[in-house]
Every structure is written in structure tokens, then in C-alpha cells.
Amino acid sequence: MNILTNKYAEAGFDNTERLGGEYEFRVYKADGRLVRAVKTKNLLTTGGLNRYVGARTACRQYIFIGTGTTAPSFSDTTLATYKAYKQVSQNPIETNSGSPDYIAKITSYVRFAVGEATGNITEVGAGWADTSPIASNYQLFSRALIQDASSNPVTITVLADEYLDVYYSLQYYPDLADKSYGLTIGGTSYTITQHMYNITSTSRMSNYQQGGKCELEDSAYISTSATLISQTTTEGSGSWTGPLPRTYDAYVPNSFTLTGYMSVIPAVGNMAIRSIFLQSIDNSRDLKIRRQISLSTALTKTSLQELRIYQTMTVSRH
Numbered sequence: 001m002n003i004l005t006n007k008y009a010e011a012g013f014d015n016t017e018r019l020g021g022e023y024e025f026r027v028y029k030a031d032g033r034l035v036r037a038v039k040t041k042n043l044l045t046t047g048g049l050n051r052y053v054g055a056r057t058a059c060r061q062y063i064f065i066g067t068g069t070t071a072p073s074f075s076d077t078t079l080a081t082y083k084a085y086k087q088v089s090q091n092p093i094e095t096n097s098g099s100p101d102y103i104a105k106i107t108s109y110v111r112f113a114v115g116e117a118t119g120n121i122t123e124v125g126a127g128w129a130d131t132s133p134i135a136s137n138y139q140l141f142s143r144a145l146i147q148d149a150s151s152n153p154v155t156i157t158v159l160a161d162e163y164l165d166v167y168y169s170l171q172y173y174p175d176l177a178d179k180s181y182g183l184t185i186g187g188t189s190y191t192i193t194q195h196m197y198n199i200t201s202t203s204r205m206s207n208y209q210q211g212g213k214c215e216l217e218d219s220a221y222i223s224t225s226a227t228l229i230s231q232t233t234t235e236g237s238g239s240w241t242g243p244l245p246r247t248y249d250a251y252v253p254n255s256f257t258l259t260g261y262m263s264v265i266p267a268v269g270n271m272a273i274r275s276i277f278l279q280s281i282d283n284s285r286d287l288k289i290r291r292q293i294s295l296s297t298a299l300t301k302t303s304l305q306e307l308r309i310y311q312t313m314t315v316s317r318h
Contacts, residue, residue, distance in 0.1 A: 022042060023124050023169075055251075067121065112166070113163050125142055193293075194293055214258050236279060245265070259310070272299070
């Protein structure tokens, strides 16, 4: 069996995810009256991004509050002074800013009931814990000191007759521009155009699930047409193949880059290939922005060949 493949150095169907985040605090009287509300930006930790990209494991199942005042650092693993925690709701809210930037956002939520967060709060974080007790075994994906819009420190005071809601919004800033590069497969040179589609006001975050983890695509439409589809088209076209086997490379710590390939097995995708529409079989990621890979000349695949579609996914802080 021949293997049709490409090397990362030559191309690699790449994607960059820029992430940012924000917390919102809302303090209510026991009767439901809103009395205070504050929003503050966050910092994504090195350990959190390694967990998200390298371990591909849930990394923001809990929200933690504290009373510390030490400035956040990429190396933070815990709050400066822990106070309390809650597990996030299992039904996050997903939104999109729409044109022109199509910033997607997923928001998790916790509630500290009357008496559970009484006192002062100056810091917050979202993270995970692999063992119990959570309070002494957690690690942070994100941390922030509570500040106002001018970056001045803010202390939130929760009185004995008040409850506290905390929201954490993780934001995905997509790169919507087409990209072209050269690629050599089996001695033949190709010009590749990477084109984003399914760009709508309902597009969700790329490669995200509740809790958060990073994944490469596992399915594709394979087509004999090289025509770039409208960016607002929601679905690729051609011969559907999926789910397909994926092989991940060993993760390099602190690289925040996931690499691997999807195998189009000999039994499927046998044609003069001009486009590959990368998608996911996972319904929880089904509405995310997608990629069309268009080839300058046909790549012919037969039933005696496996096509390995290499992908890279790099996460950066916005």
C-alpha cells in the first residue's frame, strides 16, 4: 500500500486559535435584587494551555475565588489565597459577535449561595482537579485579579444576606483570511489554498467542548472541484469520509501546538482530488468554523493508497 503524505515543513494544514477570557461577578440580595456587577479580563496560564493542547483533557470545570493580591503570572497554578470553589454549570452559553470579526464565546457559570462566599473577594480563577479534595488539588487554566475598566483593583464584598454569581467567558478570535503555500506529494508540486467557511453569527468556538480541550479534525468531504465555496456556506460538498483514524504526535511542552494526521483509508476518497473540506464528526463541535483545502492540480488517490492529511493546531493568547 502506498501512502500519500506531506511533511509539516512543506505545508501542514494549519490553524491558529487565539484565545482570550473574561470574568463577570454579580452580587444579589437574597430576594434576587442585583446590587453589584463587575467584569475583569484574565490571564491564561502556561499549565492551562499545556493541559488544553497537550493532554487534550477538560481544563475549566471549576471556578475558584480568593483574597490574594499577587499579580497573575503565566506560571500560576493556584490562587494566591484560596477562599472557595464551585463546579461550573453543565450547560454553557455559546454566542458569536457576528460580522466582521465573528468572535465566538463560551460562557460557564457558578452560583455561591447565601453564606458560601460571604466576605471580601479580590481574585478569581478557572481550572481543574484530577483528585480530591478539590480545594487542595486544583490547578488553574486562567487567573485574574478583580479590576475595573481602568485596571484599578476592585474588592467585591459579599454580605451575609447576599449570593454571588460568577461567569467565565472564553473567547475565540478566528483568523478568517485565506492562506496559500507550496506542497510536494510524491514528487509532484502543488499550490494549496486554505479557505475558511461556515463563518456565520451562529458559528461556535473551534474545537471546544464543555470543560475545554483541543482536537484535530476527524472527517472530511473530498471533492473533484477546486472552487472555493462562499465563506457563509455551512457544509462542504463531495464524498463524505468519516470518522477517520487520527494519529497524534508527541506533544512538546510549552509549544501550545498540536500536530498529527487524519488517515483517508484505501477504501474511500478514491478520485482526482481538488478539494478537502475538513470537518468533525463530533456534534458538540459541529457548528464551528471550518477549512477548505483547495489544490492547484488534481491529486489522484486509488484504492491501493492511504492519504494522510497532516494538521497543526496552535493556540496563542489574544
